[in-house]
Amino acid sequence: MWIEEKLKEIIAQAARDFDQIIAEERKIESSEDGTARGSHLDQILFDQKNEREQLWARLHELEDTFATSGSRKLFVLKVGAQVKYLSTLKVEQQELGKDLKEQIESVREIRRPKDETVNELQFKERLHSTVEQLHEALKTVDQELTDTTEALRREQTVLSECQQITEVLQQRVEEARQPEAMQRASIEAHETLNRLRDKHRTIMGELINFVNEHFPPHPVDGAPEMIDEGDEVDTCELAFLLEDLMNLAVLKPHDPYLTLIEGTYWSPYIETIIKAGIAVRDPENSSRIRLVDFRV
CATH class of the missing domain: 1.20.5 (Single alpha-helices involved in coiled-coils or other helix-helix interfaces)
Structure with a gap:
């Protein structure tokens, strides 16, 4: 906006100067014969004045058209917002400059003690702290070195034993061949x-x-108590029972159970081998027993 105003001001000043020169109607003498200038130059000046007036009229017409269309207002608003933003940036720059100067001044105002005692004490304190830290680091490194040495010793012992075993096995292999x-x-x-x-x-x-x-042979469960001499009676022999259990454990390891058929065994013998831990019952069928697996 200020550029347009400055331009108009320059044009107007030039127009006023020109009008003043024309209004004086000075007569310039010719350097050749000392007479007044000819009418031809006056005609040229008159034509230039008319042309200038036409140009000014055209300029005013364009200004009116520009103002009527609203573009001038929009341009002014845009330029005004930019100027406002520029002004804000300038203010921020000034404030930052002030803060910078204050910080520089505050740094310059730090006074260092003339006496070197404070510096020596600070140096000694930092040196003492550094020495303590190095001592702690040295202890840690020594402990790690001790642990590593012990681990290496154990590994060497194991390696030596493995080498001895390897040598013995190689000898056995050579002998076996x-x-x-x-x-x-x-x-x-x-x-x-x-x-x-x-x-x-x-x-x-x-x-x-x-x-x-x-454990001699004993009549099975349900056998008559009184029998005549010479009559045969079914008996339960513990030796045969154990033999059957051992045979099943060897021949049928997937199903080593012996089914107890009523009238072929004597219950006390069955309970004896179960309580002694020699045999166990089937958890799903109590009439089946098997030999306890004594294998290690």
Whole structure:
């Protein structure tokens, strides 16, 4: 807006100066003959004045058209908002400049003590704190070094044992690959098997003798108490019962239960082996029992 006003002011000043010059109607003498200027120059000046008046009339007409269309007002509003924003930025710049000057002055006003005692004390305090921190770090590093050394020692011990085991196994493998060693191993296995069989037969014989001595055959449940001499009666032998349980445990490990048929056993013998932990009942069917699995 101020640019347009300045431009108009310049144009108006030029027009006023021109009108003043024309109004004086000064006669300029010719430098050649000393007479007044010719009428041809006056005609030129008159034509320029008429042309200037026409231009001013056209300029005023354009201004009226511009103001009527509203564009002038919009331009003024836009320029006014920009000027207002620019003014706000200038004010903020001035305020920031003031704050900056105050901060600079405050920094310059910090007084440092002339006595170096304060500086020495501060330095000693920082040095003492640094030394303490380094001592703590050294303790931590020493502890980590001790733990790492102990772990390394254990790993070396394990490695040494593994190497010894590897050497022994390699020796065993080399020995086993030799025909004499294989034959000797086969003989030793056969002898071991024979010893186990002999030991098994001995144990079974002792078990049968013990059962026959302490648990003789007894009439089954439901047998008559009084029988005539020479009559046969069904009896329950604990040795046969244990033998059946062991055979089922070996031959049918997936289903080692023995079904107790009424009239073929004596209940006290069944309860004896169950309470002794030799046999257990089927949790789903109490008439079935199996040998306890004594394998380790």
